[in-house]
Amino acid sequence: MTYKSKLITLICCLCLVSLSAQVEIKNGYGFEMVKTVNCTPVKSQDRTGTCWSFATSSFLESEAIRMGHGPQDFSEMYVVRNVYKDKARNYILRQGKANFSQGSLSHDLMRVIGEHGMVPESAYSGKLDGEKKHNHSEMEAVLKGMLDGVLKQKRLSRKWSKAFDKVVDVYLGESPQQFTFEGKKHTAASYAKEMGLDADNYVNITSFTHHPFYKSFVLEIPDNYSNGSFYNLPIEDVQAIVSNALDKGYSVAWDGDVSEKGFSSKNGIAVVPSDPSREDLFSKPGKEETITQEMRQEQFESYSTTDDHLMHLTGLAKDRNGNKYYLIKNSWGEISEYKGYLYMSEAYLQLKTVAILVHKDAIPNHIAKKMK
Numbered sequence: 001m002t003y004k005s006k007l008i009t010l011i012c013c014l015c016l017v018s019l020s021a022q023v024e025i026k027n028g029y030g031f032e033m034v035k036t037v038n039c040t041p042v043k044s045q046d047r048t049g050t051c052w053s054f055a056t057s058s059f060l061e062s063e064a065i066r067m068g069h070g071p072q073d074f075s076e077m078y079v080v081r082n083v084y085k086d087k088a089r090n091y092i093l094r095q096g097k098a099n100f101s102q103g104s105l106s107h108d109l110m111r112v113i114g115e116h117g118m119v120p121e122s123a124y125s126g127k128l129d130g131e132k133k134h135n136h137s138e139m140e141a142v143l144k145g146m147l148d149g150v151l152k153q154k155r156l157s158r159k160w161s162k163a164f165d166k167v168v169d170v171y172l173g174e175s176p177q178q179f180t181f182e183g184k185k186h187t188a189a190s191y192a193k194e195m196g197l198d199a200d201n202y203v204n205i206t207s208f209t210h211h212p213f214y215k216s217f218v219l220e221i222p223d224n225y226s227n228g229s230f231y232n233l234p235i236e237d238v239q240a241i242v243s244n245a246l247d248k249g250y251s252v253a254w255d256g257d258v259s260e261k262g263f264s265s266k267n268g269i270a271v272v273p274s275d276p277s278r279e280d281l282f283s284k285p286g287k288e289e290t291i292t293q294e295m296r297q298e299q300f301e302s303y304s305t306t307d308d309h310l311m312h313l314t315g316l317a318k319d320r321n322g323n324k325y326y327l328i329k330n331s332w333g334e335i336s337e338y339k340g341y342l343y344m345s346e347a348y349l350q351l352k353t354v355a356i357l358v359h360k361d362a363i364p365n366h367i368a369k370k371m372k
Helices: 003-026 051-066 076-093 106-116 137-151 159-172 188-194 235-247 293-301 346-352 365-371
Strands: 032-036 179-181 184-186 202-206 215-218 229-232 252-256 309-318 324-329 341-345 353-359
Touching (some): 051 106, 051 309, 051 353, 076 137, 106 202, 137 159, 202 235, 235 252, 235 309, 235 346, 235 353, 235 365, 293 346, 341 346
Parallel strands (some): 202 229
Antiparallel strands (some): 032 309, 179 184, 202 353, 215 229, 252 309, 309 324
């Protein structure tokens, strides 16, 4: 081999080593999928606080696929506008001593389906005049200001509710009374029925010790404006339900805290490291905290765990060391190398889960019996 050939070979080897090092840094966790549930493409909630609607709609789109209806695109904003109206009534009746904001929970979407049905995105997008993105900042300010003005009146007429609806119409568009989907005329109720969306089939579950286990209670978080009840289970039962759901082809709507240093949407990783200061936190797996029920409770009561964000849990994976992770579909667009998904460790799920929503048939029999 000539000197020139040797030099070229050496350069090529060095390039391969450099490339391998870059791949190692970028994909140091070495994730391998173990189980996945069919789901629809990642969306973006844009400049809104409506992750609850995007996550739960995505969850129900997976349910529609599981039930044989094929991929669907449900309208997040159809649900949002109905919840705004419900929140406004609650805010007025409680004389302003209630939460009126963009946030809500999965059970609010399920309740809207039970009361008002569902429509496809093609029938109601919540965008007007060629808008490309959702932005509810101004609308929320206008609606909140309007309601606070109404509360200053000594006696209320019934006109404020109609006026509120008109303002929502201006920002989101009028709600469709009828629409055509795949050549068939529908109402929101008939479409929900055809898709098999029955709110009674789904269960809200949480895990905190300030209420008895295997009973339901009203979860004390700000976004639970409608006082929804949650079954209270030990965290190991919650994790068993998630694993059983994925194993049987069901997905899970997840509500939890994303304010931790170990959570990075940019890197697509959510972990609870024993050493949060380590520099390779998002480039390779490391030792994590051992989570206990007592730790969960302490962080909930100290506000270290708060109801920040809802996402859609769609799969199970393992890293290069064999550690278990849950694949989570986010609603912040196709960010990170995982195109809008995150890998959440077992420890993160155990510590930072506030609540989940699952189909009742996804609950293992021995746990379902305890829940009665």
